[in-house]
Amino acid sequence: MKSIKSILVASIGLMLGITACNSGYMRRTPGYIYAPDMTYSRAYDAYTSNPNFSDSQTSRPPVPGAIAVGHALPDHLMENDSMAYKTYTTSLRFNDDQMAEGKRLFNIYCGICHGTNLDGQGPLYTSGKFAAMPANFKDGKYLHMPVGQMYAAILYGKNMMGAYASQLEYAQRWMVIAYIKKMQSENGGDPFTFLASATPAMASADSMKHEDMPKAAVPVASATTAAPKPDMAKEKPAKPTHSKHKAH
Numbered sequence: 141m142k143s144i145k146s147i148l149v150a151s152i153g154l155m156l157g158i159t160a161c162n163s164g165y166m167r168r169t170p171g172y173i174y175a176p177d178m179t180y181s182r183a184y185d186a187y188t189s190n191p192n193f194s195d196s197q198t199s200r201p202p203v204p205g206a207i208a209v210g211h212a213l214p215d216h217l218m219e220n221d222s223m224a225y226k227t228y229t230t231s232l233r234f235n236d237d238q239m240a241e242g243k244r245l246f247n248i249y250c251g252i253c254h255g256t257n258l259d260g261q262g263p264l265y266t267s268g269k270f271a272a273m274p275a276n277f278k279d280g281k282y283l284h285m286p287v288g289q290m291y292a293a294i295l296y297g298k299n300m301m302g303a304y305a306s307q308l309e310y311a312q313r314w315m316v317i318a319y320i321k322k323m324q325s326e327n328g329g330d331p332f333t334f335l336a337s338a339t340p341a342m343a344s345a346d347s348m349k350h351e352d353m354p355k356a357a358v359p360v361a362s363a364t365t366a367a368p369k370p371d372m373a374k375e376k377p378a379k380p381t382h383s384k385h386k387a388h
């Protein structure tokens with residue numbers, strides 16, 4: 141009697157085990173459903189048609205003016221509003237690596253004219269191939285130049301100097317400016333203020349709130365993977381939508 145019982149239990153177990161196995165072909169039906177809410181979504185799935193919208197699409201485009209995580213808010217600078225440059229600034233702060241990167245970028249993009257010594261004696265100018273005297277950043281005229289004005293020079297160019305907005309993304313522009321300001325502070329300029337406090341992340345909480353972070357500033361990888369579009373910066377404040385970018 142005892143052995144019959146155990147055979148019965150064993151064979152029931154075996155049967156259940158076998159039925160639990162995949163039957164070997166692709167099943168399109170869920171079989172028995174104990175919790176239909178979990179099997180059949182009550183919400184519309186992405187990429188399905190949807191009668192609630194005029195284009196019948198469930199997936200919606202972002203709200204106009206939405207800014208992807210890691211991108212900069214538009215700076216609302218306008219090319220001819222040179223008064224606004226003077227107060228424009230950033231809360232980005234840089235560590236030593238980023239300062240070194242600022243120097244590297246400066247030497248690539250700016251040194252040819254402004255000189256790797258920042259004295260306006262870059263090879264393009266000293267060779268006589270470029271007529272206009274580039275700004276001598278060690279000169280009194282530029283020593284105390286507001287950072288926003290420098291930013292505008294990169295963004296829009298200045299007279300004979302072309303714009304570098306498409307070569308340098310937002311954080312890189314500020315790294316270059318920080319480097320210039322560092323060098324100036326060592327040559328009679330204002331005290332250097334771009335240095336990140338040592339621990340733990342290199343940027344203040346304030347900057348995390350409303351600006352993109354330089355790549356190395358945040359230990360969490362995803363902070364800035366995409367560069368903000370340079371032309372985003374040219375959007376006028378009155379225009380709340382950023383969906384139509386003009387190509388450079």
Ligand code: HEC
Nearest residue numbers: 249250253272273274275289290293298299300301304316
């Ligand atoms: C092709 C040469 C050239 C290059 C490259 C160049 N500049 Fe200039 N830059 C100039 C000249 C020329 C001026 C002086 C413009 C004037 O005042 O007429 C100038 C002026 C400036 C000024 C002063 C702006 C002002 O409002 O007076 C800043 C700041 C500046 N440059 C930053 C940069 C930075 C940063 C880079 C690199 C991203 C750079 N420049 C690359 C030629 C150049």
